[in-house]
Amino acid sequence: MIEWDDTRPRWEQVAEKIKGEIQRGELRPGDRVPSVVALTREYGIAQATAQKALINLRQEGLTKTVPGMGSFVI
Template sequence: MPAKPKWAQLADHIRSRIESGEWAPGDKLPSTAELKQEHGVSQTVVRQAILVLQMQGLVEGVHGVGVFVAERAEG
């Protein structure tokens, strides 16, 4: 089986930190530059991972401000 693309690995990593409670709803994620450096990936990889997490409703981007953990509607 081929290795997961880097963006999918990064998305999994961010998702696990959100699900574990390390990053709570409303918390700001590290910047693109910080994620690039921490994971040794390109800006494109970071953007793709964030896009996937946005589509899944886990994070919300605020233009010019950053990306935040989305509030979860649990019930």
């Protein structure tokens, strides 16, 4: 879950949680990353916050986005 007293932005916390799942092998290459809607429900965050987390993962080269299909682990 999100640590509400953590000083880091919420999008960064979500991105770190997903990165951890990738590093631990819980999410493997080709696996779909949770959608914006799924992240908003799971973490109680705004859609823009979830979108920023997914953008960050893509910019770091951990995921790729396929239009109309979602984001996937590389």
